[in-house]
Amino acid sequence: MTDAKYPQVRVVTERLLNPDTVERIINLIVATGGVRRVILNGPRIPAVVSVGPAKGSRNIHDMRKIIKIGEQDVQLEVHVGTIVLELENRDFIPAIREACEKGFTTFSFYLQEGRYMKTEPSLVDYAKYGPDADKDIIGLAEPGKSGPVILQGTK
Amino acid sequence: MAYKPQYGPGSSTIAENRRKQMDPSTKLEKVRDISDEDIVLIMGHKAPGAAYPTMHPPLNEQQEPDCPIRKMVVPIDGAKHGDRIRFIQFADSMYNAPCQPYQRSYVASYRYRGVDPGTLSGRQIVECRERDLEKLAKELVGTELFDPARTGVRGSTVHGHSLRLDEDGMMFDMMQRRILDKKSGVVKYVKNQNSEPLDKEVKVGKPMDEKWLKAHTTMFHSLVGTAFRSDAEYVEYVQRVHSNRTKYGYRPEE
Numbered sequence: 001m002t003d004a005k006y007p008q009v010r011v012v013t014e015r016l017l018n019p020d021t022v023e024r025i026i027n028l029i030v031a032t033g034g035v036r037r038v039i040l041n042g043p044r045i046p047a048v049v050s051v052g053p054a055k056g057s058r059n060i061h062d063m064r065k066i067i068k069i070g071e072q073d074v075q076l077e078v079h080v081g082t083i084v085l086e087l088e089n090r091d092f093i094p095a096i097r098e099a100c101e102k103g104f105t106t107f108s109f110y111l112q113e114g115r116y117m118k119t120e121p122s123l124v125d126y127a128k129y130g131p132d133a134d135k136d137i138i139g140l141a142e143p144g145k146s147g148p149v150i151l152q153g154t155k
Numbered sequence: 156m157a158y159k160p161q162y163g164p165g166s167s168t169i170a171e172n173r174r175k176q177m178d179p180s181t182k183l184e185k186v187r188d189i190s191d192e193d194i195v196l197i198m199g200h201k202a203p204g205a206a207y208p209t210m211h212p213p214l215n216e217q218q219e220p221d222c223p224i225r226k227m228v229v230p231i232d233g234a235k236h237g238d239r240i241r242f243i244q245f246a247d248s249m250y251n252a253p254c255q256p257y258q259r260s261y262v263a264s265y266r267y268r269g270v271d272p273g274t275l276s277g278r279q280i281v282e283c284r285e286r287d288l289e290k291l292a293k294e295l296v297g298t299e300l301f302d303p304a305r306t307g308v309r310g311s312t313v314h315g316h317s318l319r320l321d322e323d324g325m326m327f328d329m330m331q332r333r334i335l336d337k338k339s340g341v342v343k344y345v346k347n348q349n350s351e352p353l354d355k356e357v358k359v360g361k362p363m364d365e366k367w368l369k370a371h372t373t374m375f376h377s378l379v380g381t382a383f384r385s386d387a388e389y390v391e392y393v394q395r396v397h398s399n400r401t402k403y404g405y406r407p408e409e
Contacts, residue, residue: 013319014319015319015320015321015322016318016319016320016321016322016327017322018321018322021322043314043318043327043329044329045329046329049312049330049350050312051311051312052310052311052312052349052350053199053349053351054346054349054350054351057350057351059329059330059331059350060331060345060346060352061329061330061331062331062334063321063331079321079327081318081319106322107322
């Protein structure tokens, strides 16, 4: 869950991003110092093949990689297409835009301000995670699975 | 007067391409060479060179009932030999892929005998007797109906049709069955359509350029291609179908 008082932006790119592009851009964004939370969103890349004759075998995929954000390793589980950010305040938006302009050179992107993170658990969240789920991470990561990554040393 | 099929309405290049692909009297433009072995590897139903497994004895060895229809309809080669029924399935990106799921089913129905095409939201499957399937799959992959980057041969986990492209211009594939070789610029399949890793890479050629794709696509797209609303004849036709269907249900008599 998230507190509604903090501003949120999302960065949507023309193309789905390679892990090295994500690493580059997210480090530029994090370096602005005003980011509270980040969601890397996009179509999922499963670790194992889930159907067909190859069911259960490892899914070898170039886009499912471990990237380094600051000093922290983050396992990418999606092919990133949207970066959702929660900021300390609106003053950081120009710096985020500047970071994106610096990072995306070969294709276009747009940056929007709005509300993109959940503020209340939905009925589906209750059905999926049950009554005892950690409400702090619903909407950011799946409770009971890998969970969120906490970036150290940004404050 | 003999009936002459029109195949479809429209005055845009998209409409023209659709008619061209559907019309069996038009020869599909051959764009790349795919060997028999390669197509067998991509489909992954059997090992290349292996005999065709059968599901019933050859027709000339079994007693056929005395049926006038059976006498009239000449069986396709695979049916004569009692081959299994196997499939090839395609996913097409909406970013100017040369063909698209509905179009593919029309193409298969008009051009081939003994096939069972089926369209789902973002993919299209063609089922057929195995040896006939190999022949038609070779045509579907080797001609203008296919683009190595914007079309994928995918048995399952087909997601990608409506997604943004990857940075290198390839359509998203959750299983990454094919990759673009950065050095040579050639797309190669590293997994078969069922996501099983291949022992040998199968090269399917270089992705076609944007200009070729825009000229050969059968999909309307207002941002990257030809907008549907730019084809007045097509719009009129679709509106007429919609109006008749709404007013008269299953008996559209004006």
